[in-house]
Amino acid sequence: MSSENNDEPTLSPSKKSSNTNTANNNNANNSDSESDVNNEHLIGNVQRVAIVPPNYEGKPKKGHLIFDASFECGNLGRIDYVNDFEYDLFIRPDTCCPRFRCWFLFTVENVKADQRVIFHIVNFSKAKSLYRDGMTPIVKSTSRKRWQRLPTRNVFYYRSPDHRKNYVMSFTFCFDREDDVYQFAYSFPYTYTKLQNYLDNIEQRRLDYVQRRPLVYSVQKRRLDLLTVANPALLAKGRRKKVVIVTARVHPGETPSSYVCQGFIEFIISDNPIAQLLRDNIVFYIVPMLNPDGVFLGNQRCSLLGFDLNRVWNDPSIWAHPEIYGIKTHIMKLNEDADFELDFFIDIHAHSTMMNGFMYGNVYEDANRFEKHSIFPRLLSRNAEDFSINNTTFNRDALKAGTGRRTLGGCLQDSTHCYTLEVSFFSYQTSTTTQAIPYTEELYQQLGRNLARTFLDFYKSNNYVSWSPSCSIMPRLKEDRIKSRLSRQSANMPIVDQDEALLNNEAYNLSTQEFIYPETRNNNEPE
Numbered sequence: 291m292s293s294e295n296n297d298e299p300t301l302s303p304s305k306k307s308s309n310t311n312t313a314n315n316n317n318a319n320n321s322d323s324e325s326d327v328n329n330e331h332l333i334g335n336v337q338r339v340a341i342v343p344p345n346y347e348g349k350p351k352k353g354h355l356i357f358d359a360s361f362e363c364g365n366l367g368r369i370d371y372v373n374d375f376e377y378d379l380f381i382r383p384d385t386c387c388p389r390f391r392c393w394f395l396f397t398v399e400n401v402k403a404d405q406r407v408i409f410h411i412v413n414f415s416k417a418k419s420l421y422r423d424g425m426t427p428i429v430k431s432t433s434r435k436r437w438q439r440l441p442t443r444n445v446f447y448y449r450s451p452d453h454r455k456n457y458v459m460s461f462t463f464c465f466d467r468e469d470d471v472y473q474f475a476y477s478f479p480y481t482y483t484k485l486q487n488y489l490d491n492i493e494q495r496r497l498d499y500v501q502r503r504p505l506v507y508s509v510q511k512r513r514l515d516l517l518t519v520a521n522p523a524l525l526a527k528g529r530r531k532k533v534v535i536v537t538a539r540v541h542p543g544e545t546p547s548s549y550v551c552q553g554f555i556e557f558i559i560s561d562n563p564i565a566q567l568l569r570d571n572i573v574f575y576i577v578p579m580l581n582p583d584g585v586f587l588g589n590q591r592c593s594l595l596g597f598d599l600n601r602v603w604n605d606p607s608i609w610a611h612p613e614i615y616g617i618k619t620h621i622m623k624l625n626e627d628a629d630f631e632l633d634f635f636i637d638i639h640a641h642s643t644m645m646n647g648f649m650y651g652n653v654y655e656d657a658n659r660f661e662k663h664s665i666f667p668r669l670l671s672r673n674a675e676d677f678s679i680n681n682t683t684f685n686r687d688a689l690k691a692g693t694g695r696r697t698l699g700g701c702l703q704d705s706t707h708c709y710t711l712e713v714s715f716f717s718y719q720t721s722t723t724t725q726a727i728p729y730t731e732e733l734y735q736q737l738g739r740n741l742a743r744t745f746l747d748f749y750k751s752n753n754y755v756s757w758s759p760s761c762s763i764m765p766r767l768k769e770d771r772i773k774s775r776l777s778r779q780s781a782n783m784p785i786v787d788q789d790e791a792l793l794n795n796e797a798y799n800l801s802t803q804e805f806i807y808p809e810t811r812n813n814n815e816p817e
């Protein structure tokens with residue numbers, strides 16, 4: 291988590307005097323986001339910059355904070371000294387696209403023990419935020435490596451008269467250990483390197499039902515990994531097979547989507563009997579990171595070249611959007627191959643203003659098709675307590691025509707279901723409680739596992755797979771049940787054996803009266 295080098299930090303004279311609030315750099319005369327984001331000094335991340343008081347000369351002393359974001363996924367563009375306790379922090383806009391500013395990740399060191407500070411993050415690109423609902427930044431340090439959320443009492447989100455009435459998120463913090471490097475983030479980071487290590491580990495297990503290959507390379511030549519998970523016998527040529535495609539992280543700042551995707555992969559490659567049954571019957575194609583360059587660079591929404599890759603699906607360019615071009619070509623080939631029956635495309639995102647997990651689906655004129663399209667979200671809501679059917683909406687807004695969900699929903703066969711799966715950056719409420727439960731890395735992964743389990747429900751409901759108690763995997767199932775029950779007991783989690791309930795349930799009856807989704811206008815834009 292420390293910076294890549296231990297060079298002497300750059301000394302940065304204060305941008306703003308404590309008395310006058312006047313910037314002394316060339317072309318900014320206030321801290322307004324629109325004027326600042328167009329300034330050259332917000333193009334790159336800060337690189338071990340020591341913030342010292344005005345007119346201070348010489349080496350930085352202990353307590354002159356050193357900020358750094360020059361590492362993978364880092365994002366912090368500028369720091370203004372306000373006074374000895376307060377600092378204005380500027381998010382670096384996406385590369386080649388100044389519109390998006392939300393993700394931040396940076397380190398602070400050279401602190402004095404018990405040094406108290408107030409950090410103001412002053413240039414978010416959007417006013418509406420889960421900070422209004424109690425979300426807080428996360429923090430860890432070299433001696434305490436587990437991410438913690440700051441208490442809500444230390445975090446303030448408000449319109450600031452000092453920043454042209456922009457929305458500002460301020461938080462107070464006390465550095466308690468002099469030698470620690472502290473790291474602050476918008477959400478749990480998940481780097482390109484972390485994904486590569488995770489996939490390398492899977493490869494080393496030499497599972498005959500998992501294949502990994504780079505589908506294409508990004509503009510900066512990073513891998514767009516494609517995992518194929520299926521019983522090898524199923525992949526034989528000439529054998530007809532059903533296909534599920536799961537993608538994630540087209541938007542780099544939406545790190546929770548990577549945790550959901552990892553939970554999905556973890557489950558689907560496990561020796562859990564449901565996973566085995568699914569692999570025997572379904573081919574899973576998974577692209578865990580659709581925008582590896584954007585992730586590496588610490589962008590919020592765009593690729594290296596400044597494109598929102600979830601708006602180019604209708605006409606991806608091989609040179610400007612090779613990632614979408616590659617996956618779309620792969621999908622269209624499957625769509626035309628008589629061996630493959632493409633049932634699902636699910637693209638995982640994270641949402642910055644909504645609670646819970648939920649889905650965006652498509653609207654179809656054909657009532658029967660639309661009805662079938664609304665089944666999967668309802669099944670998922672039965673398996674995942676954090677998945678909200680109330681937040682799930684179906685739309686055909688022109689604004690979203692270039693999303694994977696909309697484009698593929700319009701050009702694949704009628705039987706293919708295309709969804710965006712969203713998960714909150716912050717928390718969820720269950721149907722029985724009013725208290726919000728903040729998501730953790732583990733809870734995000736749990737949603738991924740529950741997503742995987744739901745395919746069993748779906749394929750049982752249309753009698754494509756069946757569960758027989760005489761099945762040879764039954765004894766292992768029992769062991770698994772005991773193991774999972776014990777772990778839930780020790781983790782103080784409710785003892786509800788989902789696998790057991792799922793497998794022994796009678797085939798789910800898809801009565802159509804229960805769900806009539808009206809077409810809803812999309813009231814919470816991102817996707």
Ligand SMILES: [Zn+2]
Pocket residue numbers: 541544639640816817
């Ligand atoms: Zn998104």
